[in-house]
Amino acid sequence: MTALHLRLGVLLSWPMVALLGLGAVPFVLLLRISVARHDPNGIALSGLTLHAYGALTEPELLGALLDSIRLAVIVGAVSVGLGYPLTWAIARMRRRLQVAWLVFLLATLSLSDVLIAFSWQVMLSKRIGLSNLFVALGLMDGPESLTPSAGAVVACLVYLVLPFTVLTLFPVFSRLDLDLIQAARTLGASPLRAFLSVVVPMTKGPAMIAFVMAMVLTVGAYVPPLVLGRPQSWPMAVLIGSTALAGHDLPRASAMSVFLLAATVLLAFVAFQATRMRVRNS
C-alpha cells in the first residue's frame, strides 16, 4: 500500500515540479535581478542594492500602476457584463448552436493578441474603419479615426478576455436546474424576481471568478494599450517593456515587475475575499 502511494506520489508530482521550474525559478531570478546593480552592458548578477526599488516612489510609475488597475477593473466588469447574458443565452440554445458558439469562442483564442490588436487598429482607422459604417448608417458626419483612445483599448481587451469569461461561466449555466426558476414562478415570483433571487445567487461565485480572471489577464496586457492607447494612459506593462528592452535597465524593470505582481496578487486576494463573504452572506 505504501509502495503504491509512493509510486502514485512520484507520478503525480510532475505538476509541482513544472510549477517550480516554470514559475518559481524565473520568479527568484526576477527578484535577484531586481536587487542587482545596473549594468548597461548586460545582466550583471552581482551587487546587492535596493536602488531599483527607489523607482517605485516616482509619481509616474504609481500613476501607471493605477492605470493598470483601473483598466483591469473596467475590462473585468465589461467582460462579465457582456459574458454573463451571453453565456445565459448560449446555455439555453439548442445543442448544435451551443457547440458552434463554443467552438467559435475557442477559435478566437488561437489568434495572437498582436494580430488582434493590429486588426482593431485597422478596424478603427479612418480609411476603412468602423466609422465609415457609422457614416453610412447616418450616425456620424464623416469618417474619423477612433484610435488612439481608451475606448479602443478596452474594446480590444474585452474581445481578448471574453472567451475566458464565457468558458468559465458556461459549466454553471449549463447545469443550472431550470425547475428551480419554474418553482419560483409557480410561487408567484415575476420573471425578473425569479432571475434575481434564484439564478444570480447560484452564479455569483463563478461570475466573481470570471471577473478576477479577466482582471488578472488584463493587468499584464501589453500590445493592445501600446498599439491602441495614448501614452498618458499606458499601463505598467508597457513601461516595464520599454525600461527593459529600450532602456536596458533590467534591475529597474524587474523591480517594477515585482511591484506589479504584488499589486495583482493583492487585487485578486481582495476580490476573492469579497466573494467569499458575499457568498456566505447570501
Place this chain on the structure above:
Amino acid sequence: MTEPSFSPAKTSRRAILRGAGAAVAAAALPMPFIRRTQAAERTIRISTFGGYFERMFAQHVFPAFTKATGIQVQSIEQPEGAQFLFQLAASNKAGSPPMDICCLGAIDVLRGRAQGIWRGLDKTAIVNFTQLMAKFQEPQPAFDNVAAMSWYMTFVINPEELKPAPDSWTALWDKHPNAWGIMNGSTSQIFELTAATYFGGIDVLLTEEGIDRVIAKISELKGNVKLWWQDEGTMQTALVNDEVLGGIYMHDTAMIMVKNGTPVQSIFPKEGAVESTNFWCQPAASAKVAEAQEFLNFSCTPEAQQLIARFVGSAPVIDRARLNLTDQEFAAVSSNTPSIPAATEARYRHLDYMERQFTKMVTA
C-alpha cells in the same frame, strides 16, 4: 500589406512584439545540418537579423561570397533584442558561440566590447577596409568591427494630404495638430534630429542636462503627435490607413511601401536624415579567423555592397562613385544629402536616463 521589410538595428523594437517567439528562437538557435562532403571544405557561420533580412543575405549575398572564395556559408537567423548579447556573451565564454560572424547595431558593438566578446581584427588582412567611406575608417579604441551597411530614418509623409512637402525637420514643429507618427523611447531618432536641428549637433546628448534640453524641445511636439509608435508595423498600418499625415520612418521600408502603391513620400530634410549603421563582429571564441577575414574583406567590396543595396535594401557603406547602382537603385536605399549620425556614444552612456526622461515627458 507590403512585403515585411526589416531594417536592422531597431531590433529591440521588433523583439517587443515577437515576445515569447523571439525568446524561444533565442534559446534554440537554428543549426541546420552541414553536410561534410570533404574534410577540406571551408565553412563559416554568419548570423544576421531574422526574417526578410536573413533570407536576402542567404539568397543573394552569401552565394556571391562562396563563389568568390569557395567558403561555404551557413546562414543563421539572429535572435533580436537585448537577450541576443546576453546569450552571446555566455556562449562565447563557454567557448562555443553559435556563429563566427554576427551583425550588430553600433551600440551593441560597444556593449560587446565592454564585455570582451569580440575578437580583435587584423586590419592588414582586410585589405578592402580602405574602400569604405572615410567615416567608417576612423580609428576606434579597438579594431573589432567592420561597417556592413546603413539605414536611414527620414521624414515620411502622405504627399496627397500634406502640401507642399516639407524640406526641413522644423516642419514637425509647425502647427499640425494630431498629424505625426513619431518613434517612441530612448532609441528613437527624434533625439538626433532634434539635436541636429536645434542644438547644433548630437554632442548635446552627451550630458544629462543636454538630454533634458533636447527632451524639452521634443515635448513641444506633443500636440502634433498622434501616434508614439514603438514598432514599425504600427506606423506602417497608420500610414496605409491615413491615420497620420506623416512622421519619422525608415526610408527603405517607405520605399517598399511606395513600390506597393501606398501614397507615401520619403524626404531627406536639408538638415539630413538620421543614419544608423550595422557592423560585423567576430566572437572571440570563434576559431574561423581566416574565413572571417575573407568574409569581412568581401563585405568591403563594391560587389558585396551593390548586392546589399539591391537585395537587402540597405544603404552602402562605400562611396557611391565606386558602385554601379543606378540612380533609382541608389535612391531606394540612400541619398546624397549629408546625414545626421546616430548618437551611439550618448546612448551607450545615458540610455537608461534617456528612457526614463523620455517616458516621463511622453506619459505626462
